[in-house]
Amino acid sequence: MQLKDKVEKILEKVKHASRMLAGVSTKNKNAALIAMAKALIRNARYILLCNARDVTAAKRKGLSDAMIDRLKLTDTRVKAMAESLRSVASLKDPVGDIIKQWKRPNGLLIKKVRVPIGVIGIVYEARPNVTSDCAGLCLKSGNACILRGGSEAIHSNMAIHKIISQAAAKSGIPREAISMIDVTDREAVELMLKADNFIDVIIPRGGESLIKYVAQNSTIPVIKHYKGVCHLYVDKYADLTKAISITLNAKVQRPGVCNAIETLLVHKDAARKFLPDVARMLADAEVELRGCDKTRKILRHVKHATEKDWYSEYLDLILAVKVVDSAQEAIDFINKYGSGHSDAIVTKNKKVADEFLNKVDSACVYLNASTRFTDGHEFGLGAEIGISTDKIHARGPMALEELCTYKYTITGSGQIRP
């Protein structure tokens, strides 16, 4: 009961701060972002000290090396956090944009105006940089945020939060506009996820199990950034040179990210020519292949791909390969096994290309380009809070505009409804 009161008290203040923040000018918000960046640099030593406590505890608890790597901060990483805040300051403010306006026959002027959502809840894991990255994006889009990071990073997160919220407050931002639930108790998250009176949307940042947990326990709308099981389909009519370079780029350039491909689909008429060449290049890049039966007739030393492989987000130098009879089979396969993130076709045939672009039900569908471009910066949208695999509200890169909602303002001269 005491914890409930504590969490509610924090949330009430955030809600109140969100109302005030919505009216803060762009200039003011940008000044705050710059001040926050400077404060991070100025207090880097303090942050690293607090972070060291978390890292020591994590080692004592025997957390995995990968986990500790995500948790650990360095001077370079603190600088990157500051840089990220500066870059958000340089982005266009989405708040107040008139998305559309029109006049009705009765003289009413209707404006659809972009406005902040209100309070955004961020639930995340062990990466302390999420604290400042998300706070910066929320602030620029006029939203108050309530942050709840993993217990492993509690000292790092509290330090970063203290520094940036103080710096923001000195620049005229309501202090509680960047708030944190600093209770490591799991019950605090549960309370947060049911607080639909105070929080307008929850964005989980982390692995699949966190996202599932949040989606299943929240009564607040959740925008999910699930996994990326991305496909490249090499069509019968593909330019095979381009197909090879796109395959390599989409798999190898950075295999650990959500927009890298996990499955290669090849039209049967292209397989015999394409697969040996691409397999050689992929072998040079140390990529392990797992193939369907038809693939293994061409590439004899390749492991057998199981049903589980088709669903897998390897995030590693592994690629599943399947030979298909038609573009339609590729489309159906992607819609069945994919995660609705990013999928690509290589083809010179316009009809096949259009079919693929229309029918693949994913956030980003590519023709003759690498899936690796699914990214706020690459799209020209600026920093993003994630890549939404949901269809509601935001789909694909979720940048500043997608952190907003809209309202209608209707101006009349005494109109009443007949």
Next chain:
Amino acid sequence: MQLKDKVEKILEKVKHASRMLAGVSTKNKNAALIAMAKALIRNARYILLCNARDVTAAKRKGLSDAMIDRLKLTDTRVKAMAESLRSVASLKDPVGDIIKQWKRPNGLLIKKVRVPIGVIGIVYEARPNVTSDCAGLCLKSGNACILRGGSEAIHSNMAIHKIISQAAAKSGIPREAISMIDVTDREAVELMLKADNFIDVIIPRGGESLIKYVAQNSTIPVIKHYKGVCHLYVDKYADLTKAISITLNAKVQRPGVCNAIETLLVHKDAARKFLPDVARMLADAEVELRGCDKTRKILRHVKHATEKDWYSEYLDLILAVKVVDSAQEAIDFINKYGSGHSDAIVTKNKKVADEFLNKVDSACVYLNASTRFTDGHEFGLGAEIGISTDKIHARGPMALEELCTYKYTITGSGQIRP
């Protein structure tokens, strides 16, 4: 276990149908809508017969008169259902619109394209017309729908569903694109609300308790059309003649709908002049007033408004009245007690007007006009599935465009990420 299998089987087919429906042409969809309208008229007698069974059962069960009125169909109501389908046929198809497109420095052409959401789940109560109204809107926006109405209306709903889905199928629409869960078991709704593999969004249509139940039990995104606790604020600088006519219109013209006002706020400097006049007109219209202390100093015979009144959606000829000291107090009051639906100010002062339009956190904020205009038709958007009081995805009138999502298609010539 058997019920679970049955529901899943239905949902799998809807999902499959949704993929096919997404590619159906506008012409085809419109032909289907007209055929559905004709089929309703042709089978009116059958529908009324099935409806009579529901009405008899409802009377036997002792349901309220209001409930029975909502349940009961007549020739006129069947005609209205058909008319509504025809009018949806005449609306612009939102699918395929290019919302935005731009070229990146590397030559990639990015298009943001409007596409159907996929499968929309509609959970509703005793109004059988919702069956065809929602099916029509979903069909036009390229979405498959899975309908689940209240058990009181089961025979009516099954009849309507059979007629319209058959008519649609004859016009080339996949038959399962309009599907119904015809199991009255409550467990079926629970299964539906957890079926996030098959359903993309749930829209509950009905009273507050249904919406709360759905929001709290669904793992699928829900778009809520909650209640309308709408306000009219008569400012110090109001044109009082306009203020009277807007008050009357917003309260009296149709008190039982969500965009009617429930609370009147009056600036203290206008109260002494405005309240007696408006009270007289409201008394003529048989409106019961409930006032704050200051109101009751001016209107001595008015009942006392309690805290509960400020939160109430009366949907009736009752109006709560409060005198406020400033526009800011009115704004804060609306943001605290309102439901984020529609709120209006009457003022001639531009500065006060702008403050109000900016700071009131509602879907529709009016200046010098009646809140009764919050409606898809009145906005020029066409038929709506409801008025969203959510901030995520759709806010305010939710018409065909809001029943869609978007995807990005990215066209290149071999681009890879450096």
